[in-house]
Amino acid sequence: MSVKLGLLALLAEQSMYGAQLRSEFEARTGGTWPLNVGQVYTTLARLERDGMVAQDAQADEEGRILYHLTPLGLEEVTTWWRTPVDRDETPRDELVIKLALAVTTPGVDVPAVVQTQRTATLRHLRDLTRLKVQASDQQASSDGTSNDLAWLLVVENLIFAAESEVRWLDHVEARLATEAARPKRAVASTDAAAAEDAEYRTAAARSANTTTTSQGARK
């Protein structure tokens, strides 16, 4: 999620100064994605440049500069609420990359990698569950401020994500067991890469022998 849209959404309610934007953002998301003030001001400067926010004519009584939304900024927020979040772009997930490399790197104890991760994720899941119990007690006993509800929803989302990771790790483990039982073949991808490499070198040698100036023989 971009910080930009978060700030715009907050400013759609009322004018705010930078530090206030930061604390509002954190209060509503339970401090799960901390922002630093510098980040807030950089983003505000960019939004101002793009004509989506503007500074109030007067500073508040304590001399802080308040920012408000311009019509263009309001349009941007409205569009955000209406359109789905883009899921086409695959986020770079360290665990997925780690396991993809682990299964293709000789000498890595992949089941151990899976088990270690699952233990850690389960611990994380347990801690999140405790947070959730606290959050739901808080929400039940509160005067119904929506920040408590927002925090509860954030924690529950993290719980679902952690659970999904554990399920995927279970699946990886089962898949590895099936693969281990299968008769082995030569590792095709390495062969293919070696062949491609040889081809490239041959082509490079050939082009060096001729007088062509083409340097980018590779695809």
Place this chain on the structure above:
Amino acid sequence: MTAPILHIVDVTRTHGEGETAVHALRGVSLDVFPGELVAVMGPSGSGKSTLLNLAGGLDKATSGQVLIEGDEVGALGANQLASLRRRRVGFVFQDFNLIPSLTAAENVSLPLELDGMSVKEGRRAAHEILEIVGVAELADRYPDKMSGGQQQRVAIARALVGDRRLVLADEPTGALDSTTGEGVLRVLRDRCNAGAAGLLVTHEARHAAWADRVVFLRDGVVVDTTGSPEEAETLLVGSGS
């Protein structure tokens, strides 16, 4: 640290003999302390249910020891075992297993009455625990007039009635929707926080997350745990609960 309520030492359980022998458990050790909920996870056939049955005296270990509050289960005779199950260990099953012709209060007090307690005393104990698990108003209702979540709360009450301090739960939320299941786990968690010891078999990570520790079984062996009892305790203090 206080003594464990459930103390399992290097237990094996083998079905059959010789070449066809099946090793359901191969040297498992596990302690569950008062106030602790421990989850057992693992693939099908890993030995989870065998472990639970041994812990409750429903099955006997081939070797090793199972101690409940200091008494070795393997050394008990049939009568003593029956008494152990009525007085000191409670079971919670996926399909509740309440007796349909008895009310909630009667279901809960049955084990106590079978063990010689007077009906009056048994009912008083039943009402007490039904109140604690939040279903006091269901005392005179029959199981077919209760929702799944209510039946499971009654089953937890039955498992913990009297001075029983060890509850063994086998997929207790398996037949419930996610919110109801969570309510049931919360009751179990609260009972453990109040001093009971719980062993929870589950294949759902989200449910195991209610436990202080998770023990993984594979092919009858503990392959990993998410920490020691001491560590679980520190975390509990650390999280302010």
